[in-house]
Amino acid sequence: MLRPALMVAALAAALPAYADTDLDALRAEIQEMKTSYEARIQALESRLQAAESNTAVTLPAIATPQGETAQPARNAFNPEISFILQGGYAHLKDLPERHITGFLPDGTPEETTRGFSANESELVLSASIDPYFRGYLNAVLNDGSIGVEEAWFQTLALGRGLTLKGGRFRSGMGYQNEQHPHAWDFATNNLMYEALFGEGYGNDGLQLNWVAPTELFTELGAEIGRGANFPGTDRNQNGIGSYTLYGHVGGDVGNSHSWRGGVSYLSARATDRSGSFMDFADISVDTSFTGDSQTWLADFVWKWAPRGNASVNNFKFAAELFRREEDGSLNCTGGMCGAGSPGTYQTTQYGGYAQGVYQFMPRWRTGYRYDLLDPGSRDYGINNAYLPRSNYRPTRHALMVDYSPSEFSRLRLQYTKDRASEGQDENQWYVQYIYSLGSHGAHAF
Amino acid sequence: MKPLHLLALLFTAVPGLAHAALNIFACEPEWGALATELGGDAVRVYAATTAFQDPHRIEARPSLIAQMRRADLAVCTGAELEIGWLPILLRQSGNAAIQPGKPGYFEAARQVAMLDKPAVLDRAQGDVHAAGNPHIQTDPRNIARVAQALSARLIEIDPDHATLYRTRLADFNTRWNAAMARWQIQAAPLKGMNIVVQHQAFPYMENWLGLKRVAVLEPKPGVEPTLGHLAEVAAQLKAAPAKAVLRAAYQSARPAEWLANHAGLSVVVLPFTVGGSDRAQDLFGLFDDSLAQLLKAVQ
Known part of the structure; x- marks a missing residue:
């Protein structure tokens, strides 16, 4: 009984590999096998039903000790493999560089591809390693390079609400930080994360997470790591380069509302962190920062779905705020700074974003996001003479509509009013596609 | 620290x-x-x-x-x-x-x-x-x-x-x-009844009661019904009519109602699980109510 069925499955799986001429013959063969088996199964079923109706009262199915019936593996793939294709079209102004006025850049130049582009594709592999560990890999494929975004193990059997993660991972602080670009609600990153981390804060290290045994969701986490990523730098030394602490609480209000909020803290150190500023003559000067960087985040998410059923209508609100303090020295070269001008660097800066995304009918969502940064207080010591300290507040408005034919595909149109850099007022248009191939990933709250 | x-x-x-x-x-x-x-x-x-x-x-x-x-x-x-x-x-x-x-x-x-x-x-x-x-x-x-x-x-x-x-x-x-x-006896009139389902949510019930599924409102499992597909189902039902269109309590009411209006059959809303209707407060109520709803369609 099983063998022909397996054969059919194997043949069916092998089908795409055959040339067209063989295809039809095989199809016919399989169809024949299918019909003959269906007929036999139907015959068996009708016999079974007849037998059941004769003995329905006296012989309920309980008598059969079923046990664990043979089933295929829990997932069709082991490891679970999924592949994310992203790309689209961007209508942007032709600017050589995009600065966020008043904030030191993260070193990687902001994505400014105009016109059509196939953005980074993501490859995600994950599986249980054994009963004690789970492994996860997220690699980003670009022209000529593969970047390892995340590669970590996670404990499964520690118990008592404890989970230890090790390797390269996205920090658990904030709300959006753990999300990769395909999971964002907008085609572009928010200004806050762009200014704070470039994309999101990742680290090579360890994370310990604890969930409290309470009805109110409460989690506390601590991370230690290399701290090589912005706002820190790789400092080629033993010990801990940066650490993170975070806490979240969350719960439901009735059947229709759920929420989560939290606070996080990141402490990092930088040595010769390179960046750039505009001097008073509006010439780009190179900067090098050495010192401490401390970041506090507050995040809040609220979701609504009528009776908890999100399939027709649902709404999501998310907001995050930050405060960053950097204290150290800044050396600038070029322009008015000349061959080099070492000065102090003390800043306290703020910012945040708020966004709402509403699904107004099945498959269709619309969303609006507002970004605002405050350059706060800055003191560059003697470099105050060369570097302007404008009180300009960078802002950005983003409005998007997206259409998801299924859980695995999404098309998006976005309009952005970008005023991140002083004197610029740019209208940006984005058309984006996100496709997810392979195993069915689960998305966090 | x-x-x-x-x-x-x-x-x-x-x-x-x-x-x-x-x-x-x-x-x-x-x-x-x-x-x-x-x-x-x-x-x-x-x-x-x-x-x-x-x-x-x-x-x-x-x-x-x-x-x-x-x-x-x-x-x-x-x-x-x-x-x-x-x-x-x-x-x-x-x-x-x-x-x-x-x-x-x-x-x-x-x-x-x-x-x-x-x-x-x-x-x-x-x-x-x-x-x-x-x-x-x-x-x-x-x-x-x-x-x-x-x-x-x-x-x-x-x-x-x-x-x-x-x-x-x-x-x-x-x-x-x-x-x-008791349910076996109650369900006797349902045997062989032609039905349409919104989602393929009831194959086990169909198997148990001998219901005959002739169409599904979702074009593919998990894909929301489209108007085009509903029209196709309505046309198909002219040739092979069904008694009722079944949907689970959690599913959107509109596709089944649309079909009911256009193809002249009744909508049966099944509790699907415990809590899905006033009567379905436990497992016994779940099946009592499911059968009662289905039997309404036969009369």
């Missing part, structure tokens, strides 16, 4: 909060109801979803993670029904007892013979499940099989209450057999 001290304090200050009752996390209300039948006062049941939510699409909400953290036993359907949300709860809970493969993790779909196993796994066929159709709770014979296995699991995890679990299972079996005999 003050914050770390605080953290260390919290780790130690909150003990296991030992409960006498076994904490059961039921992914769907039917398994919650079954656990209550079998466990009585020895268990404390939390149902993660309601009859008005689509079990395929649940948010991995913080409240669910908190409940999973405290669970001694997770009772879920399996067969990939909860694939979009359950894995997150299991991983983030930090609860070793309910991880797959442990006695604290129970999948109901493993106890029954699965229907509608796809021959080819291809997303072009919609949201198909490799293990077969996961909506096993619409056939009372499946409930009986799951009850048997779940009771054995309760005894394994909580041997102190073994006698209680055995007694309650025997009692449940007696009542359930009597109810199944």
